Amino acid sequence: MKGVVEMEGNRKTIKFRILLVCLLIVGLALSITLRLLWIQTVEASDLRKRAEKIWEKEELIEPSRGSITDRNGEPLVRDIVKYIIAADPTQVEDPKKAAEKLSPILNIPRDDLYRKLSNKGLRHVKLMGGGTYKVSRDVQKQVMDLKLEGIYAIPTVGRQYVEGNLAAHVLGFVNLDNSGVGGVEQRYNDQLKGEPGEIRFKKDAKGIRFSDGPEEFRPPRHGEDLILTLDREIQFHVERVLDQAMDRYRAKGATAIVVNPRNGDVLAMANRPTFDPERYATTLETGVNDVNIAISNVYEPGSTFKIVTLAAAIEEGVFHPEQTFQSGSIRVGGRLIRDWNGGRGWGEITYREGVYQSSNVAFVLLGQRLGQDRLIGYIERFGFGRITDSAGRKTGIDLPAEAKGYFFGRRLYESELATTSFGQGIAVTPIQQVMAVSAVANGGTLYKPRVVKAVRDPQTGKLTEYKPKKVTERVISPETAAQVRQILTGVVEQGTGSEAALKEYTVAGKTGTAQKPKNDGGYASDRHFVSFVGFAPAESPQVVVYVALDEPSAESGSVSGGTVAAPVAREILQGTLKALRIKPQLSSLDERVNLD
Missing domain, CATH: 3.90.1310.10 (Penicillin-binding protein 2a (Domain 2))
Structure with a gap:
């Protein structure tokens, strides 16, 4: 009996286990079925996308x-x-x-x-x-x-x-991320870089593309081409002359700009020291050659700024060329201001002679005649900004990192008005000065300078030209501009700018010799920023040239704009006029000297 009971108990246990197993199998089958239904319906779209990422390969096609x-x-x-x-x-x-x-x-x-x-x-x-x-x-x-x-x-x-380092500061360079740094490479990076294309295709487990598989292809949009205003021949010439000047005068730095005054086109712009854009990592040095001096550095302009005061005085009718004054020195607001030759001056001379000899006294007197409001107004009209503000106004040149210039930030004291009239106590950029003088050269119109003339679509060849932009239609009258040009011709023929004279062309211009400020106040007697700005042919100017050398060596002799910068400008003018095929005006030196 006992055995029968045990057998019956074992059968129940076996049945229960079988039932449990069956339930487990049914449950597992049901869960698998439900999971398959979920995958085929709810998750199907997402899984297909994930699978396609495994089956497909996507590659970017870099543009040129x-x-x-x-x-x-x-x-x-x-x-x-x-x-x-x-x-x-x-x-x-x-x-x-x-x-x-x-x-x-x-x-x-x-x-x-x-x-x-x-x-x-x-x-x-x-x-x-x-x-x-x-x-x-x-x-x-x-x-x-x-x-x-x-x-x-x-x-x-x-x-x-x-061309290696030619126009390096105008061009800039491209970094490891293929982005432009400095110059037009940075300023026009969006136009130059283009947009990458894309190709998508099927691949096998080893990553090999199916030869007959479908593909999606979007071609890259290659970057647009830039056509600059620079003239390579003129740029070569300018840089060669600057190299010679750096060797001759052992200057700390130098810059030169050549501009077409009739539209603001920059034909050449060069700085020393320079660098090689293709090897920027080993040739570009912070604080040494990484700045475009022509647009980013500010200096006290010195006597080249006298052109603005002269033009304002003529326009306002307070400049009388044959009227005389006592040169040498003048006291203003308790400050004694001397002429550049140690205060000796040239005795009693005419205002015309005062301009020729770059007399500080002459321009202090002209500044006083103009008065603060009128002089400030003309400085602003010539594109420098208001000197009663702390910073000046950019020219708007299409290059990065342009500086504004530094001014007083308030109304001027009597002595400050006096020094401003001959370019001391304010700081401006070389490009500001070039454009101001260009307004004199072209008859009174202030243009925005530019280095890019047009862009071209590489696929279609379509050319989009940029038109010159006028900032101010009439800074001074054409008559005033003509008179300023005539007087500046005399500066070169008979005055401080004689070293800029050419045998076959008339040249007009102005020298500048500015002592550099000391950190503890005052001015250093042994450190100068010398410059020359001028144009030719004087009667119908085709080019404006600006040259500046920072701290040229005194061992080379007299350090002044007339003895250092003017000869450099002469060489640049000579090569530029030749490159532009400007017909010579004069046949002999005697004919040039007798013009005035």
């Missing part, structure tokens, strides 16, 4: 960056095939030997290369130094000729600055 040419279509900047030199450290047999051979070719310190080549934990490393890693075909060939295991070259696209 726009080229840059001069006004005549001569190439200045373009994209070319370059190479990235890379290494697989696991395959480099002798890192030390490889580093020694590669260092002089890649211009990368040997120790830096050794560290990279010795890192066996990496399979791919770019051999770059100083921020640059794209090398030319010649460098690539030198590296490959070494036949080093684990060293290889990857073709890519890089920027080529066709």
Whole structure:
């Protein structure tokens, strides 16, 4: 009986277990079915997208960056095939030997290369130094000729600055992110960079593209090309002359600008020291050559600023060229102001002679006749801004980092009005001065300077030209401008600017010799900023030239705008007029001297 009961109990246990197993199987099947239904309905769209990401590969197609040419279509900047030199450290047999051979070719310190080549934990490393890693075909060939295991070259696209450091501060450069830094590369980066394209295609598990698979393709939009106002021939000439001047006068720095006064086109702009845009990582030095002096530095202009006071005095009818005054010195507001020749002056002379000799006294008297309000007004009309403000007004040139100039920020004291009339106590940029003088040269119109003339669509060839922009239609009258030009011609023919005279053309201009301010107040007697601004031919100006040298050496002799900057300007004018094929006006030196 007992056995029967035990057997019956075992049967129930087995049935229960079978039932439990069946329920588990049914439950599992039901859950799988429900999960499949969920996947096929609710999650189907998302899963398909995730699957497609595995099946498909998407690649960006980099656009070509726009080229840059001069006004005549001569190439200045373009994209070319370059190479990235890379290494697989696991395959480099002798890192030390490889580093020694590669260092002089890649211009990368040997120790830096050794560290990279010795890192066996990496399979791919770019051999770059100083921020640059794209090398030319010649460098690539030198590296490959070494036949080093684990060293290889990857073709890519890089920027080529066709003429090396020519117009470096105007052009700028392109950094590792392919973005423009400085110059037109930065200012017009959006137009130059273009937009990347895209290609999407099916691939297998190994990443190999299906040959007959569908694809989506969106072509890149290549960057627009820039056509500058610069003239390559004139730019070459200006930079060559500046190099010679730096050697001759051992100056701390120098800048030169050549402008067409009739539309504001910058034909040349150069600074020293300079750098190589293609090797910016090793040639650009902060605080030394990283600033475009022509537009970003401010200086006390000195006597070149007297052109503004002269023009204002003529326009207001307070300049009487044959009236006389006592040169030498004058006391204003308790301050004694002297002429530049130690206060000796030239005795009693006419105001015309006072301009020729750059007499400070003459311009103090003219400033007093104009009065504060009128002089301030003309300074503003000539594009410098209001000197009663703390900062001036930008010219609006299409380059980054333009400075404004520094002024008093309040009404002027009597002595400050006096010094302003001859360019002391205020700070302006070279480009501001060039455009102000251009207004005199062209008959009274103030233009906005520009360095880009047009942009071109590389696909269609369509050209979009930028029109010159007038800031002020009439700063002074054409009659006043003509009289100022005639007097400035006398400055070159008979006065302080004689070293700027040319044999075949009449030149008008003004010298400037400004002592540099000391940190503790006052002015340094041994540090000068010398300049010359002028134009030619004087009767019908085609070019305005500005030249300035910062702290030229006194060992070279007399340091002044007339002895240092004027000869440099003469050389620039001569080459520029020749490049522009301006017909000579004069046949002999005697004919030039007898004009006045």
